[in-house]
């Protein structure tokens with residue numbers, strides 16, 4: 001099992017490398033922070049996270065970066081029970097967990113209205129490419145997760161965020 005402290009420390013060190021960081025990091029739940037679909041589980045089960053999830057959440061909190069959940073789970077009561085059982089409910093500044101027929105645009109509108117963080121200051125991780133495509137259109141740096149969130153994909157997210165940020169600043173400069 002990965003040591004929480006070493007994952008946290010490595011994530012903090014990674015963040016120190018970038019000149020610009022997101023103000024808010026948004027996570028999907030199923031197959032992004034944990035390795036299962038909530039609707040296939042009972043709320044009496046004992047859930048577990050992907051090995052690096054908790055260390056990454058802790059590092060973000062340490063750095064004063066907000067975090068949120070955007071999940072289309074059809075069983076939000078199981079999802080919220082699992083977040084409680086894992087003792088991570090209080091780590092998230094916004095939790096949008098409900099099924100919609102669209103690809104999370106409502107979730108992000110709510111997250112924006114709750115936190116006031118603009119879309120171009122957000123970084124998003126999800127294992128569903130439809131959500132990634134749709135939320136990218138809002139201007140959020142959106143990263144497709146294939147094997148759950150981990151330090152490797154976290155670094156890629158920070159790097160892509162910083163590239164997008166620089167590109168948008170350069171565009172503004174050229175317009176002047």
Ligand SMILES: [Mg+2]
Pocket residue numbers: 028029030031032126127128
């Ligand atoms: Mg998912």
